[in-house]
Amino acid sequence: MISIAKYLTIAQNTHxxxxxxxxxxxxxxxxxxxxxxxxxxIQQVKKIEYKATHNCSCYRVGNQLQQAHDDGEPQGTAGLPMLAALQQMQVQDVVAIVTRYFGGIKLGASGLIRAYRNSVVQTIQQVGLIQRIPLRQITLILNYHQYELIKLEINRQATKIQTTYTDQVQLKLWLPPIQVENLQQTLQNKLSQKIELQIGDLTYQEVPYSTTEKPV
Known part of the structure; x- marks a missing residue:
């Protein structure tokens, strides 16, 4: 069953x-x-980077399932800081793998924590975030007079609109589930008649999201 909660994730896979x-x-x-x-x-990256000193990882699946792994770094200095970055930036449905090739200079515990956390934060900033919003698809067909009467209200209520003009106006709207009943009532009030709505599935739509999170 699809969740009805909106959430943030990365815009695309990246490195x-x-x-x-x-x-x-x-x-x-x-x-x-x-x-x-x-x-x-995680296993795919370990095979690719098999010569690396460490392949540390963490993931968040939804808001509940999460795990972190230090892969040989001192306990709590790699996987958990990476996971903390995902949590603080409220990112879900993401796996992060940070591969380290040791350069000969020890960073110390605090240096490792900063390095692993900032690696994830800066990579998220580089790729950008999107917000996944659960929306219900609604289809309705109106004549042009009806459309002129309600188009401003539709633009106000719908998150996304797809319009097809023929001898009539076909509208495909995407809006939050709780607004479907409001839309029905609005149409009836504006047009003084009941308009048949074709109510489709609940699906996630993706919209850009900006973040000002900065590494520390």
């Missing part, structure tokens, strides 16, 4: 490399929907 005190930190972010997908991505 980014940073050099910190001669160590290479390669951050990969993938959009996922299940724990199995997250674990599969």
């Amino acid at each position: 980014q490399e940073m050099i910190i005190k001669k160590s290479r930190f390669i951050t990969r972010l993938y959009r996922i929907h299940t724990v199995a997908e997250a674990q599969e991505k």
Whole structure:
């Protein structure tokens, strides 16, 4: 069953490399929907970066399922800071893998925490976020007079609109489920008659989302 909660995730899969005190930190972010997908991505990266000193990882599936792994770094200095970055930026359905090639200079516990956290934060900032919003699709057909009477109200209520003009006006609207009844009432009030709505499935629509989160 589809969730009715909106949430943030990364705009697309991405990777980014940073050099910190001669160590290479390669951050990969993938959009996922299940724990199995997250674990599969982690194993794929470990095979690609099999010569790396560490392949640290974390994931968040929804708002409840999450896990972090330090992969040989001192306990709590890698996976958990990465996971904290996802949590603080409220990002879900993402797996993050940070590969480290040791450059010969030890960073210390606090340095590792900053390096792993900032690797994830900066990669998220680079790729950008989108908001996934559950919306109900509504289809209705109006004559041109009816359309002129209610188009401003439709523009106000609908999150997304697709309009087809023929001898009539076909509208496909996407709006939050709780607004469907409001739309029906608005149409009836404006047009003084009941308009038949074709109510479709509840699906996620993606819209851009900006963030000002800064590394520390």
